[in-house]
Amino acid sequence: MSQEMNRRAAIGGALAVAGAAGVARAAEKALVIEWNQHMFSSNLQKFPFHPKAAYRPDPKTLPADPLPAYQKRMTDDGIDRALFVQPEPYGDDHRLVLDCLSRTSPDKFKGTSLFYPKDSEAPRKLAALVKAHPRICSTRFHAHRGKEMYLNSFADGGVRALWKQAVNLGLVIELHIGPNYARSAGQAIAAFPGCKVVIDHLAEQAMGTPAEFADVLDLAKYPNVYMKLSGLNHFAKDAPLYTSTLPFTRRVIAEFGPERMVWGSGTPKIVDAHMKGYPATDIAKVKGQNLKALLNW
Secondary structure: OOHHHHHHHHHHHHHHHHHHHHHHHHHHOOOOEEEEEEOOOOOOOOOOOOOOOOOOOOHHHOOOOOHHHHHHHHHHHOOOEEEEEOOHHHOOOOHHHHHHHHOOOOOOEEEEEEOOOOOOOHHHHHHHHHHHOOOEEEEEEEEOOOOOOOOOOOOOHHHHHHHHHHHHOOOEEEEEEOHHHHHHHHHHHHHOOOOOEEEHHHHHHHHOOHHHHHHHHHHHHOOOEEEEEOOHHHOOOOOOOOHHHHHHHHHHHHHHOHHHEEEOOOOOHHHHHHOOOOOHHHHHHHHHHHHHHHOOO
16 A cells, blocks of 8 residues: 555544544533423512413412522533523513523523414504514414314314414414314314424323324424324323333334434433434434524524
8 A cells, every 4th residue: 555545544544533532522511402481480470370370380389489499400410501481371461581591692592482372453453572572482372182272173274373473473382282173273273384383392292192193293294393292191101211101201202203303301311211322413413412503593
């Protein structure tokens, strides 16, 4: 072998080693973003529950200020950024989420919103909220068995008006749906081509039938629909990684692909456990890179 060939081989080997080391470093430093955190306060005078609250947690179990505990959890679990998700007990009163945003950096925190589709003023309220607080990046719809009070169908006029407003504002549509609502949700997604959608908690598979969950998997055909690897504790008991659900989660991940899966609840190690065998770069996408790109963050 000539000296020139030896030199090229050495350079090629060095580049390969450097490339592998770079991938390893990227995996080690994978950005972790959690889209799930619900903030609750025992201070009901400052942050009262909404008269239409779907449920009300016991104030005695809540901290007066939920922010420090969550920031500690972020440090402990290696979470770099997070979204405060507007909890149902506060309805369309966003004071607690806005309070948390006001005390944190826009580099680390964003928030979501919640409005009542049957409220004709909801689109106007959403626009006003986003104008005043541009860190609100999404609005959430709830529709599953046991939560029929918000809407009848995603074809409802109020749903479509609120959805259209969210799209016009450049927001992500967050869907906390059960499988029985997947088909009508798909019709709304088709009505607004290019709209960005995140489906919560694996579409609450335990609240539907296998036939209905086929409609959930059909939503993967829309290129801007993302599925959240979260809510495993809603139907499994083997915390913290819930590996008993692997046959199910692996099927969902295969359908949506690593490019359209996001994480949000429990420990980020869930992603490692449920994506074992995937490249480190794909795992990094699900842990945070996909949300970074989706939210232009």
